[in-house]
Amino acid sequence: MARGLAALLALLVSVSVSLPAAAAPADQEGDRIRELPGQPPNVDFSHYSGYVTVNQARGRALFYWLVLWLNGGPGCSSVGYGASEEVGPFRIRPDGKTLYLNKHSWNKAANLLFLESPAGVGFSYSNTTMDLYTGGDAKTALDAYAFLVNWLERFPQYKYREFYIAGESYAGHYVPQLAKLIYEKSKGIQNPAINLKGFVVGNAVTDDYNDYLGTFEYWWSHGLISDSTYHNLKKTCLFDSSEHPSPECVKNLNLASSEEGNIDPYSLYTKPCNSSASLKLGLGGRYPWLSRAYDPCTERYSNIYYNLPEVQTALHANTTGIKYPWKTCSDIVGSYWADSPRSMLPIYHELIAAGIRIWVFSGDTDAVVPITATRYSISALKLPTLMNWYPWYDHGKVGGWSQVYKGLTLVTVAGAGHEVPLHRPRQALILFRHFLKDTPMPTQ
């Protein structure tokens, strides 16, 4: 491979501490974020950010799990989505300059590592432009693995620690493939540096046939498309690859999209971002009983914040002067995607047999990778059931539903869209804690 340097940016957010800060090894100090521009005063955790070169290569710690978070796309930024509007500790205000704390950040339960993946996404780059046009599942997994190996050299305190991978949407491909690679590389090693224990994926692309089947049924059963388009989608798409559909299938997908109209398919029952949406700002804090209000325009603020020079400096990002602005998703990476296996289910079978913990969750108001797609895909695994479908509870209210299979736990989050921790932050943190403990969701 005559590929040039591919450098991936990662953001590490460690667990909140009330202990006096321990001194970090000197070689990590270069990655330490002193202060993010606009951050609130009450920050009691450490965070680090920097590049790891995955083709050539190069921590202070708490005794907590390390969790790698990946967003999908393909081509979307884990810093823009995962860190900034989902499971990270900071949310960006509408001014695009200041931050506030997410009180349901997952770093209350684990050390979080956000990776901009693959090269070409967010701040991650390659000096070989051709790399952006030749992205694919296999290279993404190899680079992410190389990243982890090198990153653990820089932050050796995280070696041997329980390690988990989490992700959403097309990361439903990244996560199991990376897990499989780690599993294979560690097989037979007594005490592996990357001590993989399990993974959790949400609204995850999993199996093209069953995902298509469930997605079309979801669109119809949620009243988004006509009877005839429902029929034609099943006729023309079911045996296609989701990343490389046939022209006939694309025609019907476009027809479905025009029938759906100008909705937010990622969250059917919340307001889309528009000119009047900003009226809602800040209500979440002032009127806590309106817990379902959220700001649908967060992406706009990310696009301001992460292009501020002082923010890039604080993040040790864009040190090479990338020729394009930071974006939430790269169109190039997304459009030129090469290999995309049609099913992750063989990997599920393999890793379940190997004792890797697998949890799958689904926000049930997402029309992009909907709950029905996930139900069909998981059902196709034909795993024995340990606990049948049941509602799980949070403060006496139904938080969603769950089914525990032998080797896999499926959890839905009621009323949440594609980005579950954005729409249902408290319920998502409960889910994450139960995943880490590997205990079923609460029945009361």
Place this chain on the structure above:
Amino acid sequence: MARGLAALLALLVSVSVSLPAAAAPADQEGDRIRELPGQPPNVDFSHYSGYVTVNQARGRALFYWLVLWLNGGPGCSSVGYGASEEVGPFRIRPDGKTLYLNKHSWNKAANLLFLESPAGVGFSYSNTTMDLYTGGDAKTALDAYAFLVNWLERFPQYKYREFYIAGESYAGHYVPQLAKLIYEKSKGIQNPAINLKGFVVGNAVTDDYNDYLGTFEYWWSHGLISDSTYHNLKKTCLFDSSEHPSPECVKNLNLASSEEGNIDPYSLYTKPCNSSASLKLGLGGRYPWLSRAYDPCTERYSNIYYNLPEVQTALHANTTGIKYPWKTCSDIVGSYWADSPRSMLPIYHELIAAGIRIWVFSGDTDAVVPITATRYSISALKLPTLMNWYPWYDHGKVGGWSQVYKGLTLVTVAGAGHEVPLHRPRQALILFRHFLKDTPMPTQ
């Protein structure tokens, strides 16, 4: 029929006027509501309420359509639901004593007549207690027809006017059956007193087989029930009557209910009424951008308000001293329901052929008579399509979807539950106006 007196209470709300009030004929003055206890000062419409005896029997007007509204159950009150939390002009405050105006009341477009139907529901009563235990579709239609004939004698200014029937839920049975009866009684009459032009039903029980099929699919596709219960429901219920299911079917329905847990099946994505729900009160008015907030506890306030002696006096209700309190739904009437035809579709065919306008609407977040049930039922009519499934718009936002068939228009309301005008009042009024004009929902 040796049945005793059955008296039905009706509430008439006429269209808002800015004209000087015309003098109403003297025989209607007894029904005029001078002032409802707790009503706001700015009331610019007339309303009347009183009993019409349908076994023996015994109006000022504006040039507007007359619309009869019916709630379902069977056994639920059109005053408690339709008038007080859906399409009527007044809503009840949490104190159970004062009222505020519903700015999207359907009396902005037509004169509304709310009928407590059948006898035994709400304030409607029978001196023959056995009547409450022998309710059914046929008697309900006959009594409602007798009511209308007698009521038009008291309010003759509404005779010969364009007349429509509207209703929801089990009124999906009442409405077409009453329409058919009126149609048959008027056939061949040049200028009928009840000048039936059409009907509109929402989240309406329509055809038991297709309703069951669609309801089970909705429960599964919305993540409420297990794969196995979904399978078993289809196996045991599909050929049953919805009002008289078999013990096997009932067993699986109960299983489904326990899997669903403590949710509000009438509106999946809003908060159920509980101790903290009252925190939301009044926000709708003070923070208009929070248009999706609504008060889920309205029924509680109705139960206070309509049992106040001064309210009953103002309504000319309960003049005979009914032995039980006013309730939103009568358990007796609901439990002892006799005849319930399995399908309204033959009546649809008959009335479409007769040129009666039929609109069907569906709030798409109702799990009780869900959108999928309605889609299957309407699809079973096999009507030619004039406009295929398309999103309709309100202020640039998708209000729902619609399909125009030859003789029938289907409209969904996005994000609305079982009581569409409660959850989406503005969109419901738009729908009602388009129904009255018989023009398709707006494409922009």
